[in-house]
Amino acid sequence: MISQAVREALQKFVPSENILYKEPLKNHTTFRVGGEADCLIQVDSMERMPKLLSYLAKVGIPFFVMGNGSNLLAGDKGYRGIVLQISDKLNEIKAEGCRLRVQAGAFLSKAAKTACELGLTGLEFAAGIPGTVGGGVVMNAGAYDGEMRQVVEEVLVLDKEGTLLTLDNGTMEFGYRTSVVKKHPLIVAECVFLLKQGNKEEIAAKMADFQSRRKEKQPLEYPSAGSTFKRPAGYFAGKLIMDAGLAGYRIGGAEVSAKHCGFIINRGDASAADIRNLIVYVQEEVYRQFGVQLEPEVLFLGDF
Ligand SMILES: Cc1cc2nc3c(=O)[nH]c(=O)nc-3n(C[C@H](O)[C@H](O)[C@H](O)COP(=O)(O)OP(=O)(O)OC[C@H]3O[C@@H](n4cnc5c(N)ncnc54)[C@H](O)[C@@H]3O)c2cc1C
Incomplete structure (x- = not known):
């Protein structure tokens, strides 16, 4: 339960249209199951997060960070606390030469498509993974011999005090479906991919091949x-x-x-x-x- 006092306070940190109370998690997970979260906040700005995080710490309300919910099994009784959803409201992608600077809420498929359009190779494996870049970083998502570890140059994270840190690839401690974010309460804000110049048609063909293999087998x-x-x-x-x-x-x-x-x-x-x-x-x-x-x-x- 979120008290009236907390509801009033939350509006100081987040636009009220981004705050959903008693929100069924089945609407936000690819398994399409999960009971109500006391509250789900659709995060649209990392700048607002430090104040929100310190408020939640002060009043002792637990929170859980989710992306697209494509690797989550949410319980039937829901979540007692606040789910911070970092998804399509934070999805900017900027190209800087062979680098893509991507906000955590962007879909991996969108990052892969952008890379393809720019003739940048390296993200083809990610085209069919239905998660966000943030979730992909946390999980070191991978497929068809590719994984995030191979293409992530650095990751911007917020620690639980709301301090912005830049972690390089080594500091991310990527392993099989894991990273440092699974061990420490960090929030992925942005990821910089370092890709290579490639051939647009070849990249597109590789992505199409991976997609059709998925369709056939999954x-x-x-x-x-x-x-x-x-x-x-x-x-x-x-x-x-x-x-x-x-x-x-x-x-x-x-x-x-x-x-x-x-x-x-x-x-x-x-x-x-x-x-x-x-x-x-x-x-x-x-x-x-x-x-x-x-x-x-x-x-x-x-x-x-
Ligand atoms: C049909 C299908 C196919 C799939 N194929 C693959 C595949 O080929 N390879 C693969 O690796 N996975 C695959 N997955 C699983 C899933 O898509 C990946 O694990 C994906 O990376 C999860 O991203 P998400 O945004 O959905 O994260 P979520 O499921 O929402 O969260 C996963 C974890 O990341 C954390 N998290 C999410 N965003 C952030 C953030 N911004 N900051 C801090 N923590 C965060 C959550 O707390 C949680 O611990 C598949 C899933 C489906 C449904």
């Missing part, structure tokens, strides 16, 4: 959060799940996609609990049959 017609599990060393999660006989296995409205067993999909009426229970069931079965521990790549948010 259940893009259903809500999901992409690969549910990380790739375990020496194995492929999807193959293990298929070999465990779980293709098409359902709990409630959640299903192991028969098209790509690495994806859990929402058949339309899944609850977050259905999806979480299916994740646990798959983990148990794969461990029981093959002794391999699957770790979710999907992140859990709020109360289930």
Whole structure:
């Protein structure tokens, strides 16, 4: 619950049209599940953030930063606190030679498309990843042998006091689907990509090829959060799940996609609990049959 006093204070930091109370998270996650957040703020300016962050710290209200919610499983009971959504209200892209300076809320697909139009190569892998640049940086998103680590030169972040810091590629501690932002409460504000001059037609063809491979292999017609599990060393999660006989296995409205067993999909009426229970069931079965521990790549948010 957000008290009237807090509601009045929030309006001093953020335009009221960007503040949504009791906002269903299912409207903001690609799994299309999730109960209400007490409040969701659509961030449209990083300049306003320091004052907002220090106010939230002072009154002790927890917050969670989200991008496009494409790697999140939000609980059916929602989130007690404030979700700071950094998405399409902060999506500027500026080209500076071989560099693209991109605000955190810009979609990876938009950054990749801009790079292509400018004949810059390096971001082709990102064209089909349905997240923001901020979320991609946090997750070190990657596909088809490309990942953020290869193209990020530096990242502008806000720390929890609202101080703006510039972190170079090494300081970002990129690893498999992780970065320093997963370990410290930092907010990604902007990212500078360093790309290479390339051939526009070749870049476009590569992106189109990746897109059609996705369409062919992934259940893009259903809500999901992409690969549910990380790739375990020496194995492929999807193959293990298929070999465990779980293709098409359902709990409630959640299903192991028969098209790509690495994806859990929402058949339309899944609850977050259905999806979480299916994740646990798959983990148990794969461990029981093959002794391999699957770790979710999907992140859990709020109360289930
Ligand atoms: C159909 C489909 C296909 C996918 N394919 C791929 C793929 O090929 N490769 C891949 O790596 N992923 C893939 N994903 C997963 C997902 O798109 C990526 O992990 C993406 O990078 C998440 O970005 P997001 O903006 O949606 O972040 P969210 O899901 O909103 O958040 C992810 C994490 O980042 C944090 N975060 C987000 N923005 C910020 C910010 N500005 N500052 C600080 N923290 C922030 C959140 O707190 C959370 O911890 C896929 C998902 C779907 C649905």
